[in-house]
Amino acid sequence: MIMAVYGVFGIPNLPFFSHLLILRKRNMSEALNIQQYVGENIRKFRLAHGLSLEDVAAKVYKSKSTISKYEKGTIAIDIATLEEIALALDVHPAQLLMTSAPDKRIPLTEGLLEDTYMFSYDGKGKRIIKSIIERYQTDESNRFSIQLFYDVPSKKELGDCVCLYQGFSSKYEVLENYSLENARHPIEQIWLSCIGGLSQNRMQVGFLAGLLNSTLLPAVRKVVLSPHLLSEEELMDHLVFTKEDLQTIRKLNIFIIDEFIA
Known part of the structure; x- marks a missing residue:
C-alpha cells in the first residue's frame, strides 16, 4: 500500500507521485524483460534437447499454449512451475533465470x-x-x-x-x-x-x-x-x-x- 505524501498546504506532492509512477513503470519493464529472458532460455534448452512444445507440456502438466506463452514471455512463471520446467529440461532453475541484463538483481546460486x-x-x-x-x-x-x-x-x-x-x-x-x-x-x-x-x-x-x-x-x-x-x-x-x-x-x-x- 502506497501512502500519499502531501505538501505544506495539504496538496499532493505531484513530483513525488510522478517519481513513483516512473519507478513503477521501470519495475514493470524489468519484470517483462526477465520474463522474456526466461522464455528465451526455456526455448533454447527445449530445442537443444530436441523436445517439442507438446513434450514439455506433458512433462509439466501444462497446455502447449501455456508453454508457448512462457517462451514468448507473455505470461509470468511461478517458482514451482519454473522448477518443474527446469527438471524437464535437465537444467538448474538458475540457468533459466540467467539474464543478459547488465544489472542482475536476481540472486543466483548457480549463475x-x-x-x-x-x-x-x-x-x-x-x-x-x-x-x-x-x-x-x-x-x-x-x-x-x-x-x-x-x-x-x-x-x-x-x-x-x-x-x-x-x-x-x-x-x-x-x-x-x-x-x-x-x-x-x-x-x-x-x-x-x-x-x-x-x-x-x-x-x-x-x-x-x-x-x-x-x-x-x-x-x-x-x-x-x-x-x-x-x-x-x-x-x-x-x-x-x-x-x-x-x-x-x-x-x-x-x-x-x-x-x-x-
Whole structure:
C-alpha cells in the first residue's frame, strides 16, 4: 500500500507521485524483460534437447499454449512451475533465470559466469565447427557446471545446435579439464582439455576426445576456445595438424598439445 505524501498546504506532492509512477513503470519493464529472458532460455534448452512444445507440456502438466506463452514471455512463471520446467529440461532453475541484463538483481546460486566460443575443424566437410560453452558457477571455486552447444549457426541460435553436452569442468591455473555427456544419449561422453597462455585475448588451445558421429569410433580433434569470434585464417593456424604434430606422433606415439599462447 502506497501512502500519499502531501505538501505544506495539504496538496499532493505531484513530483513525488510522478517519481513513483516512473519507478513503477521501470519495475514493470524489468519484470517483462526477465520474463522474456526466461522464455528465451526455456526455448533454447527445449530445442537443444530436441523436445517439442507438446513434450514439455506433458512433462509439466501444462497446455502447449501455456508453454508457448512462457517462451514468448507473455505470461509470468511461478517458482514451482519454473522448477518443474527446469527438471524437464535437465537444467538448474538458475540457468533459466540467467539474464543478459547488465544489472542482475536476481540472486543466483548457480549463475552464468561466461559463454565461450569453441572452434574445431571438420576435415571431411572442410569447414570450421563453431560451438558455444556456457560456464556456470557452483559451490566449489574451481569447479563449474558446463553446457556445450555443439555446432551452432550463431550465438543467438543455441537451440539449433547439433548436440547438447552437459557436465562439469575443473580449472587449475592455466589448465581446464571438462567431462561431458550427450544430453540425449548419456552413453556418449566427451572429454575436453585446454591450456591457456598469458595473452590478453584469453585464447585456449586443446583437444576434444570422443566418438565420431559417423563411425562411433574414438577420435580426437584440436580445438580453440575464445571469448570472441576469430578469423578463419587465425583459426586454421591452430586447428589443423601441423608437420610437427605428425612428427611427434610418429616419434613418440603420442599426441601432444604444445601450443602455449603467449
